[in-house]
Amino acid sequence: MTVPPLDFDVSLERAGFGLRAADRLEAGITALFGPSGCGKTSLLRCLAGLEPTCRGRIRHGDQHWQGPGGGVPAHRRPVGLVFQDTRLFPHLSARENLGFAERRRRGEGPDRAEVIDALGLRPLLNHPPAALSGGESQRVALGRALLAGPRILLLDEPLTGLDTARQREIMPLLRAIPARFGVQLLVVTHAVDEVLALADRLILMRDGQLMTQAPVDELYSSPAHWAMLGQREPAVLWPGRVVARDNDWGLTTLATDAGRLRVSGVSARPNAPVMLRVSARDVVLSLEPPLATSVLNGLPVRVEALEREREGLVRVRLAVGHRATLWTRVTRQSVAALRLEPGRRLHALIRPEVLGINH
Amino acid sequence: MNLTPVWISLQLAGGTVAVLLVLGTPLAWWLATGRSRWRAAVDAVVALPLVLPPTVLGFYMLILLAPQGPVGGPWLAVTGQTLTFSFAGVVITSVLYSLPFVVQPLRDAFRGIGPRPLETAAMLGASPLDAFFTVACPLAGRGFVTAIVLGFAHTLGEFGAILMVGGSLPGETRTVAIAIYEHVETLDYAAAHTLSAGLLVFSFLALLAIYTLNGRRRLGVGF
Secondary structure, eight states, X not given: OOOOOEEEEEEEEETTEEEEEEEEEOSSEEEEEOOTTSSHHHHHHHHHTOOTTOEEEEEETTEEEESTTOOOOGGGSSEEEEOTTOOOOTTSXXXXXXXXXXXXXXXXXXXXXXXXXXXXXXXXXXSOGGGSOHHHHHHHHHHHHHHTOOSEEEEESTTTXXXXXXXXXXHHHHHHHHHHHOOEEEEEESOXXXXXXXXXXXEEEETTEEEEEEEXXXXXXXXXXXXXXXXXXXXXXXXXXXXXXXXXXXXXXXXXXXXXXXXXXXXXXXXXXXXXXXXXXGEEEESSOOOSSSOSEEEEEEEEEEEEOSTTEEEEEEEETTTEEEEXXXXXXXHHHTTOOTTOEEEEEEOOEEEEEOO | OOOHHHHHHHHHHHHHHHHHHHHHHHHHHHHHHOOOTTHHHHHHHHHHHHHSOHHHHHHHHHHHXXXXXXXXXXXXXXXXXXXXXXXXXXXXXXXXXXXXXHHHHHHHHHHHHOSHHHHHHHHTTOOHHHHIIIIIHHHTHHHHHHHHHHHHHHHHTOOHHHHHHHTTOTTTTOOHHHHHHHHHHTTOHHHHHHHHHXXXXXXXXXXXXXXXXXXXXXXXXXX
């Protein structure tokens, strides 16, 4: 099932607030990230057709949702919106909430039993919404939206208000939606961790404007966006793939642009994609290849740039492997002791953090 | 004792509520959700029967429904019947007289639902009309019960406007309230007592049902 892109160029004027946003959404999961009140929810509502005063054009493949080419009212757009407060119908049970959506589906949609099983809804079906917990309500709302058969699913802060355990429960379910149900996702969030664990692409938004869109690893690894992402420490994301598993030691070998890395705690099938984060504090520089240490991963690196930070500290940008970048922080004393300068070759001991296994 | 007035009253109240549900529900929806600048004016017109003496309403209705009147004339031409001093004329009068008692609870119930459930329904593929019947009306269920009971009970208690438009024709327009008046006029206190007590008990039970229901049920969970 191919998912056509969603092109939009919309604006919305409100007292003391203006939204002006143009972009193209491709298949997969896109995260819309920005501070509270920057217009993320308003943009979702415009795309869904819930803002009567929204101006501009929206095109989904060759279907004009809004603009000179025609208009499609909200209830006929193949779009689903899961609201932050779930909004299950209180006069219907969980099962009837699902049925409401299924009876009104536009075009093809997923099988009811498949959705119920994928989201673990079977034990909840006979309950009224008032008897469901926050996480359970979110799962029912997600299932209800899927059963309506959307091509694009808009999720407004789907994990906010859930405890960490519930978030871990829902995260993989969201992650699996595009491949499993042929649906494209746009997820609004103000939590970086959610972006990293979920999204393929990231849109940064501020003051009602879209700043930039790029693959998550690219955008996250670029120093220009660290401030907006609320990141205090330099860090990079490396997408990788499982190449081998050593069951004796419980270690998995991953192939990344930086080279091969061994990590624990990943039990995915070969070729499964994995996202790694390497923060500056998890990188140690050494003149010798790391033989006599407890760190598993050592990679040859080349110093690219030195940047003075605060008193006594220097930020070092390193080139590693095939076009990968790495950051670390050292003291000025270490710069002198290791004679760090652009072009200098040495070894980095790194401890990558596994962020998520993409199914 | 002659129980025909009871039957007339029940028919009148039932018919009035039925007409008001059909006409008043869309009106209440429009008042609750519309953005028209005429809304305040229509709200005021709907509330007029609350403050007007029934004789004022009855007087104007008499003029409207008279065989030479703007409504009564065409009606006579089409049906061959006059509206004044007829059951149909009394129903039309009652519809106006009880309008606020049906429209206002419905309007407040619709307003209480807010736009969110309807947005949600639209996102699930429901057209506005579909969402109105499958989401808004069920969520406004308590408002409907209040509207039906108040509209019914208030029509039973109507006196002045009916007397002016319908007179007191036995078996046609003589309702319980008018029959009581006639019984008192003819000094038949026993019959007046029976009918009065019946109306009193029924009205009390109807209001008790509403207040019990409103106190117990709290709709709106999750919204």
